[in-house]
Amino acid sequence: MKSPETQTSPLARRPTLYDVAAQAGVSPSLVSLFLKDPNRISEKRRNAVQKAISELGYRPSRAATTLASSRTKSIGLVIDDYRNLWFVDLLRGMESVLSDLGYQVMLADSRPGENRIKEATDGLLAMHVDALVLAAEPSEAMLAGTWVPTVVAGWRKGVPDGADLITNDDDGGGSLAANHLLELGHVSIGHLSGSDGASAHRRAGFLRAVAAAGVEPVISESIGTSEEDGYAAAVWLLEHHPDTTAIFAANDTMALGAFAALKARGLSVPDDVSVIGYDNSPLAKSRYLDLTSVDNRSDLVGIDTAHRLLARIADPALNPERKLIEPALVLRGTTSVR
Template identity: 90%
Template structure:
């Protein structure tokens, strides 16, 4: 049976959005008939331009009466501060860089959501960069964000060797990596415990031929170690199929190898939900159903796992909590650069759905 991965997907036509004329209603919302300026706000509020500038930077330093007048003027005129102008007037850009490893792996969605739940209320924006595997891609992605003068970085990808010696801005590494830059904080899910949790669940269901689809990154290594420890403690052989990456294609290829060399496998634990999706395809190609023939469990509890169609049992790495804690930590480091780096583990949870069942 061929296990070649199919990559010839039809290309969809990309349509360009129509340009909006400068004199359209979208640009004419202000009572002034043009985009209001900081000076317009000052005149409307009856205060000086410097006080409006101070309001935009630190409103608590202004009296309640004047603060109300400026806020009312901003609302009535529809004024929106220029981020570029604010950056020029300040040593901070109020932006946080987030480097992820692959847009195709949706685990980062909750991480980003958690970060923004803290940062957006404080006027910060998150700038996203993808460092999909490739020579110097992580360095290029990080350098691009630093060139935009971000105030801090979240690395949700493997740092390069050059990045391990130092950090240029406050940095949090989200998730286990092969290395953590000097001076950076680490906030991560307890992936060793999560791997053991997945294995224990399958063992409790009566499965003794359990395969694991793993990758080569730091998070996969910890999940693999936890899985191996749990099954070997139970006196069961650990069957591991390891790939260089953790994409859907990697999951498909790893599952094909597993099913060819261990056809009596009755349960599969994938290093993430995306690899689990590849395992579904490999099982389907062999006429096997989930969970009747083979139980499947993923990791990350990503939007893939939550979809009603897949209904995938998954270990929740609580990326939203990692994002929330990362944002709070970066804000603290921005205010006090002398703070020493911390290491924090977030406890995972197991979310049971329809892809795991007792051994039949």
């Protein structure tokens, strides 16, 4: 029989299920049953196993759990740029649903480029994720579909066969931004846009609204939507159209680049030029920037994405769906009357 000192002393290696069984004085099969459904064993033995787990610092092996079932309790999330802060709320929304159910989100950053996106997706699928979320532009090869339930989060240029689409109404969001600037009296309006699917929808909604008001805006388009892209697009806009009084950026990160371009020219926000962003990211909410922004409710996109994934995991035969979430304009200190 082990002495009390031996029973409670830490192991020099990672404790196993067999160590827990020996510590608790029960069989390994009973410990396994405890891990699956503790209510199926007596209170006395349940307490003994729980005490042994706490004393040894035992953590069940996810790999062992995977081998015992066909599911890994993991969700793959592919994004295209860590610098785009809308992913923060998307991930937070997903985890608010998935964490309590024992799922973990495995993140892969693809960065722009078809090969990188495919590599990131293939890497997650190789880890046998139960489902996949694409918050990046799918490659041509991916459009044929995947063998796991897939949700596309946010507008993309293409949606894989059989995948769900859950996104903000970016066309409506672009119109919100345009109408706000028009109501403030701006007629010399520039738009900093990107080449991705979400930017295209935001640009389309913006253009419809200004066209209805008889205003012709200037579009400065870049390939990406980073801060550097926003800066370069704003520099071009201000050099070629110095009479610009308002700028609508495709996201908050591009708006930050516009701030730098305006500062370099000695212009202030909003006295000289009003600026409005998109995503209502943590960047926009900072007291320093106090950026007016369109809230795309990416937290709700994440929540609905998680619920849809769980439904598709439970019933793979479900038909894919498309859902739009209504945006909202959040007024702060970077827009003013002309």
